[in-house]
Amino acid sequence: MIFAIEEINNNTDLLPGIKLGYQIYDSCALVPVAVHVAFQFLNSFDPVFSTGNNCSQSGMVMAVVGDSGSTPSISISRLISPFNIPQVSHFATCACLSDKQQYPNFFRTIPSDQFQAESLAKLVKHFGWTWIGAVRSDSDYGNNGMASFLQAAQKEGICVEYSVSFYRTDPQSRIQKVADVIRRSKALVVVAFASFGDMKILLEELSRAATVDEKVCDGNEDIQNLQSQYTDTSQLRITNMVYKAVYAIAHAIHNAVCHGKNVTTQCDKLTKLEPKQVLTELKKVNFSQNGYDVSFNANGDPVAIYELVNWQKHESGITEIVTVGLYDASLPVGKEFRINRNINWMEDSTKVPVSVCTDSCPPGTRKVLQKGKPICCYDCILCPEGEINNITDSADCLPCHKEFWPNSKRDTCIPKPIEFLSFQDILGIILATFSVLGALLAIITAGVFFYHRTSPIVRANNSELSFLLLISLTLCFLCSLTFIGAPSEWSCMLRHTAFGITFVLCISCVLGKTIVVLMAFKATLPGSNVIKWFGPPQQRMTVMCFTFIQILICTIWLVVSPPFAIKNLTTYKEKIILECALGSPVGFWVVLGYIGILAAFCFVLAVLARKLPDNFNEAKLITFSMLIFCAVWITFIPAYVSSPGKFTVVVEIFAILASSFGLMLCIFAPKCFIILFKPEKNTKKYLMSKNQS
Template structure:
């Protein structure tokens, strides 16, 4: 005999517990004809096995079926009745012979199975559940005799998490029933989902209907921004919440159902359930059982008092009462009750009982019965002396004990008629496979269930989940996959910044700072670009920085080039004028040789400005500073010598002074050469130790590379500038002291003015040079060179050119000596 416990009735009527009399038995109501199909499937499977000549040929199986009425006390009572027998008086105290049952199929409720397994485990009696999914039941130390033909919640949770991961939902809500099934599922789900998503809320459905608790859950659903809600509950426990969601027309939610309710007729057969259209559910693997429908339609009412299920089925199906049951009704309502005849046409009645298109629970019952049958077959096929028990004994067929069957059940491994392999792992769990179903709403508003995918644990890792995207119905406008995120993904160019006090799925997207990028979606940090690169406008790619230098092509470079060439032309033009008028008094009086050398040095000064324009190279960097240093020292040396000559020329007019013979032309040339030689030595030492080199400066400006000439040795560069300043300062002092010498043509005044301009330019050059960015630094340096050169050129030579070219009448000795012209 094999026992069976099923969840056929949905409600119970409690007996009177006033303790004034012996309480009556609990009464069950709400007979579910579709669930009765699962019980009938067990009966069908046993009859099919009894007819099979190859499976258990010498044994006949029987069965006893009980209804647990969805209540734990009744489930425990059914289990103890099955293992203890139906007798009121115990006669066989030795407990010999066959036990009342050798195994039990059921209970479908996890909480019931936990309680029943604790009892059956003491006797080693197998309990094979077709619907209890709590992962806690996989613990063989606590539940050594428990098996199941449905995957555990741990596997179910994995499937749901994979679906959530597949669609990128990172913000989900959880609702679970207040029992072991729901709470264990929530705990496992929280452990798994945190790797990919965050839980927006977690609510519990009470076992006893509480309106205020249901209202609280409804408010949580409305207020939450989570669009995806996962529900671990049975259809019975979800009923009240289901009705409230439908009545308040809460839409815009993607429901994900556990296998306990996703295919349940309690919910799917209700009217106006559009709020739940589009639900994705995890469903037990659907199977086909040939000839089952014919067997189901052959059932007829049996008035055996020990078999009340068939009568309850008949009355529920045809909404009538048999005369014997009518006596229990109030006499005032007899006229309203239809009488059953027992000959009603069952095949013409379309109910969930006769529908075999969605055999899921029933298919699991079918597999459970066959698993027990194969275990029994292995037990009775044991060869004498090769048994697995003490002294290699086999089990006694006439005295089979449940613990012996348990041994063989652990090793069951066969393939059924659908090609599905039936075997249990070390935890008593069947090989994991689930159908993915979808509640699809037609144009007429009717919701139907359709298979849209499968999750097969035995498949290749990347191909475990298969979803037929074209067949899925989404209850959103437009009919596309909904989005459920606390915060949308951060695009490349931004980084995630978590919000204080909120889950990691809630964050803000902060743009990367200048010079930093993020090239991936949802980057945690921005990466800095290499020194020669900079972030683009979108902050998602490092691009080469713009290389900046003062070129001949840009407007500033072109202007400075034109100005420098103008200075060259003016210098050469004045030199030409002075050479042409070299015999005139103005030229002779101002030391023509030094004037020619000064004009030549000024020409070089203007030319050296051109070396600062254009892309820096090793040659141009060295040439620009060498030309700058030598040409300016040559220029200042000439001015200094001219100043000394002016002073000596004045002193030579005094009686007894003969200084000019000690500072003649050779001494003047030697002085200029000596001063210039010192600068040349400074340049040679500088270039030999640490010469100027081209340098790409990435520190001055973040978005550009300043291509400039690094001075190399700062000491060398300082000596070069300091020496020029030293000579300029001496020239300025001497010229300033000699500015008021009593001479009609004192050149010292013009030298003083030129040195004043020179010094003013280079003093203001220092702060301007330091504060100018990029190529403007070079432009400031060029401007200082040109300004000081033009200042010297105009201050010293413009008055002379004016006399030579505009006022030639003053270009004579008398005019220079200050004598008035003779009137004719």
């Protein structure tokens, strides 16, 4: 302060011809002493300039620089503010002093704790620390500063594990208790709002250094080699605050008593200057000194600019304070911090320490708060089925689109696999193989029958209907292939109509053969001419009529509400089933029901004809084949309804193949066996032997 005043007194531009006087008091950081000093300021002296060069005469105090602490500054301000004496502190940072209702005369060149608290919270957030401890001096500075910090930390989503206070005059047990709280804590970062003296005592306790072992000054030390905070001139931050405070007051007085600029500046030494005038002008000051801008806002606070310093230990063992960055509150949000050097952390590590209650929840999980604990303590729960999260530490998971499904990590949605019975599936290959084999078997059987078409066994069993039945069975086997492959609009319509029509054609042929057997034996009765009314033309007409009815049903179904391809998203959550919707379920069940009626009618007639004599009587074979046919399709209904996804198609193909093979083997296998392996039975004599007996 003395240096600044002497520099001003020797300055020809600032207060030319006027010299500033001063009185320096030591408050000893104690409120009673500070109050005693304040009362001395208030002694009544004439507010005039001394006309001589001797400033030893005390005049009225125009302004006060100080105090260093917030609590003494509060006491001083309350005493001198009624007299409008301005007070400029260089180190009192309590945010409460920004309240102009209570402290209208208070200014400071150091930023308010409110800015410090906000910048500290942003600094903690910048390094990713969410779980910290807090210690403070049990004073106005510590309590108010920490209260502001806790509010700012809460806004930044930072949790405080503990917040403890102490004072340097507290018993050793109290200091030790605070140190034990820090040692037991899970937090690796501690934010402190404490004075130098308080923090020194706490650090000594934490390092278990005994203060009694410190060397006490005895007056014989060499000041050039003495290492202390008072002899260290490398860190002049606080000194610079005093320097700016003195210059601010000088500029205020200059603006009150001087007029003109530079060379033409004239100051009225005879003016009666009041402290209130200095107070008014102090609110307006705005100047630069040695590269530092000095001004005050409406609350008497300067622009908040902080240096970010780091204790760094060199190889020589010396620890020095190194500036590693800057915080400027005047910069845009998010750009306040500028860190331009590496920071040394614990044990000279350059890696930022991690201080969190719970490790970050990775993508694919969500945060679930732990009951009774702060928001920074949570469990990481895997996203629910069908939902994902690709953000770290997210509290929510988002559902995938209906045609997408989460991957195994549940951090991204991938297209659901599309499933249908394809020719590449093992099931598809097996069913297609049996379908082709069945068709080949029917064709070979037709070839055998055609080759032996003049033999008694072929002629006795209505060769025309037999060939038509073999053709229809070939189509039945082949129509099952339409159920394999990706469903499309045309394949869906084809598979159901082809199935319905070919099976009706097949059953119609079997029905015709059954009726022929019955009519043939009726015709052997005396006076009966029934066979004339059911000859080959009538047989063909019967098959055509039954088949035409099914064609008509299928046509109406296709016109009104045909089957169509759909993506089934409900049966399985994790995949899409590509299948054919029935369009009109009524149409499907009418087609199936019509086949069932014909099969039941054929079965009844076959049962009636099963005991008629004849070695080549087909009624027994038809009865057994219809029994298999009906059993297959009766069990098909519940299996079809309950089978999920592509297995619905598998059940339908299986029913088609099983019933087709049943008809094929039951009706034609015995005849082929006789034709190929028992030719002695393929004679008219054997045919008539049972009747003769």
